[in-house]
Amino acid sequence: MSTAAIRPAAVAGRFYPGDADALAHELGALMPVVESPAAAKLLVGPHAGWMYSGAIAGEAWAQVDVPRRVLVMAPNHTGRGARLSVWGGGAWSLPGGAVEVDPDLPALLVEHAGMQLDTEAHRGEHAIEVHLPFARARQPDLLLTAVVLAGLSAAACARVGAGIAAAIEALGEDVLVVASTDMSHYVSARRAEEQDRQALTHLLAMDPAGLHDTVTRQRISMCGVVPTTVGLHVARARGAQQATLVRYGNSGQTSGDQERVVGYAAAVVR
Numbered sequence: 558m559s560t561a562a563i564r565p566a567a568v569a570g571r572f573y574p575g576d577a578d579a580l581a582h583e584l585g586a587l588m589p590v591v592e593s594p595a596a597a598k599l600l601v602g603p604h605a606g607w608m609y610s611g612a613i614a615g616e617a618w619a620q621v622d623v624p625r626r627v628l629v630m631a632p633n634h635t636g637r638g639a640r641l642s643v644w645g646g647g648a649w650s651l652p653g654g655a656v657e658v659d660p661d662l663p664a665l666l667v668e669h670a671g672m673q674l675d676t677e678a679h680r681g682e683h684a685i686e687v688h689l690p691f692a693r694a695r696q697p698d699l700l701l702t703a704v705v706l707a708g709l710s711a712a713a714c715a716r717v718g719a720g721i722a723a724a725i726e727a728l729g730e731d732v733l734v735v736a737s738t739d740m741s742h743y744v745s746a747r748r749a750e751e752q753d754r755q756a757l758t759h760l761l762a763m764d765p766a767g768l769h770d771t772v773t774r775q776r777i778s779m780c781g782v783v784p785t786t787v788g789l790h791v792a793r794a795r796g797a798q799q800a801t802l803v804r805y806g807n808s809g810q811t812s813g814d815q816e817r818v819v820g821y822a823a824a825v826v827r
Contacts, residue, residue, distance in 0.1 A: 562647020562658070564676070568683040569652050572606040573690060577653030583607065584694045587615030594622045594695075597733060598792040599800075599826035601760065601785055604631065604684040604737045609808045610821040615691060617803045617823035623695035624731040626659055628702040628721070630784035631684035631737040638678025640707040641717065643667065645674035649689060649701060656689055659700040665727050666704070670720025678705040684737040684781065692735075702732075706783045711769040714783060718765070718790025725795065736788035738781020740820030746809050749820040752777045753805065760824055761800045765789035792826045800826040 569575040574583050587607065602617045603610035633642075643663045648655035666672040679685070685703050693699050709717065725732045740756065741749040756779055759768035765786045772782040779785075803825055807818040 588619040598797040601824040603821035618691040629735040633707040639673040639675040641672040642675035642678035642705040643672040644703040665724035669724040714786040722794035736784040742778040746815040
């Protein structure tokens with residue numbers, strides 16, 4: 558493992574606790590105990606600071622039986638790096654220990670989904686990192702595949718989703734796919750709920766084309782519409798039958814400001 562392949566934690570101490578003991582304590586508070594977590598094809602969850610969205614993400618992670626291999630897809634907030642970027646090897650540092658990168662799946666994504674091995678899109682990107690403590694808590698032997706996707710058309714999302722599904726099939730092992738997204742940004746809580754309901758209707762119907770079209774046409778500021786659209790294509794290709802909304806909320810429930818919120822939703826597709 559080369560030093561260059563180690564990704565330092567970018568937002569520890571800001572988006573989530575930077576101390577290992579404090580992180581473990583916070584995870585215990587955010588993830589309820591679920592007696593029989595079930596396997597899933599796709600988990601959709603938010604990536605804001607945990608004080609705002611951690612309980613929503615944690616509730617979804619608690620409901621899922623997490624296999625060893627997890628593929629987390631995020632939007633590109635920084636504008637850097639490849640449009641279809643996959644981190645190729647090494648590990649991602651977190652408080653309390655590093656998460657190893659999957660040794661096999663990234664190369665299969667290059668082969669089947671047209672991705673590029675790239676680190677630049679990931680260096681300052683928070684939207685994968687904030688999910689990793691949850692994933693590691695649910696699966697201590699976690700192998701991560703980290704993917705950052707820039708803006709893609711609906712047709713491109715379908716092609717990438719088919720490629721990811723083909724890569725997972727070639728791998729021959731179970732993979733949990735995670736789409737990292739927040740919902741409407743910086744509108745009133747009422748407006749956010751109205752807009753987000755439109756998007757979530759398509760997500761829960763497992764309708765990726767309808768989701769992408771609605772978010773684009775209605776100009777809904779759902780930052781992770783591309784990862785979510787791609788994730789739905791992957792889930793459908795892998796035989797998913799049902800999507801369930803775990804929880805919806807907004808930042809105003811923490812800040813008290815209901816006039817300028819960010820919406821958050823978590824869903825599980827099985």
